[in-house]
Amino acid sequence: MMGPAHSLSGAMAWLGVGLAAAWADNPMPWPVLLTGALICAGAALAPDLDQKNATISRAFGPFSRWLGAFIDKLSVTVYNATRGRQDRRRTGGHRTLTHTWIWAVLIGVGFSAAAIYWGRWAVLIILFIHMVLAVEGLLWRMARPSSDVLVWLLGAASAWILADILDKPGNGATWLFDDQPYLWIGLPIILGSIVHTLGDSLTISGCPMFWPLSIKGRRWYPAGTPSFMRFRAGSKVENAVLMPVFMAVSGICGAGALYLAA
Ligand SMILES: [Zn+2]
Structure with a gap:
């Protein structure tokens, strides 16, 4: 899937969790519902x-070129070191390590740990990174013609404002984990990452989310829906069917979560 569909499905997933949490008597205060949906x-x-050349890999200016190159190197190395008998050797890392569930959990736990150990500044940085990505994803081409600096300013401002709101008592810094403020912040990160792999598994290339489980001699088996159901990334199905459905479900879940919490 392309950026907007990925991002919308992420927001939808968190609002769905919000609805489930409210049902399970652990309602999210609205700032957690909103911030979590944006982080996700x-x-x-x-x-x-x-991908060094993807739109998204330019989101953080020169830093992201370095980051993209690093992640690419790391991914290829891990891929080739752990590939099964049937996995071809690869020279590019796209859709490998960062498209697995283990990566999703590691990255989420890492960010949660950072928030616990380093406190406010870590929370602000985590919020900033994800707000910039959310703007890039949700606004997509609309964000492109504007300058990077504008998107960063928007990301920084919303990170600052959201952190201030969350910090107020009862607003959700300690949602779910009473004495560990912002421990929950890794949850929308894990969820978003997993939702991305599910989105890619609907497209023709599939997604190796189950690494390192061996499937048909491949540890990087591109799992996905049955092939007749798959579509090309960026196709009509995505824009005309999936995105409106994601928006509708997001609205219903968000409204339901707020209603049950009130
Ligand atoms: Zn992908």
Whole structure:
């Protein structure tokens, strides 16, 4: 899938979790519902930072070129070191390491740990990264003609404002984990990353989310829906069917979560 569909599906997934949490008597205060949906929208784009030339890999200016090159190197190395008998040797890392569930969990746990150990500044940085990605994902081509600096300013401002709101008592810094503020922040990151792999598994190339489980002699088996159901990334199905459905479901889940929490 392309950026907007990934990001929308991320937001939808978090709003769905919000609805489920409200049902399970652990309702999210609205700032957690909103911030989580934005973080998840951003995190649902992040796995594609493994492509040096993708739009998204330019989101953080010169830094992202370095980051993209690094992730690409790391991914190829891990791929070739762990490939099964039937996996071809590869020279590019796209759709490998960052498209696995293990990566999703590691990255989410890593960000949660950073928030616990380093406190406010880590939270601000995590929010900033994901707000920039969310803007890139949700606004996509509309964000492109504007300058990078504008998107960064928007990301920084919203990170600052959201952190201030969350910090107020009862607004959700300690949602779900009473004495560990912002421990929950890794959850939308894990979820977004997993939702991305599910989105890619609907497209023709599939996604090796189950690494390192061996499937048919391949540890990087491109799992996905039955082939007749798959579509090309960026195709009509995505824009005309999936995105409107994602928006509708997001609206219903968000409204339901707020209603049950009230
Ligand atoms: Zn992808």
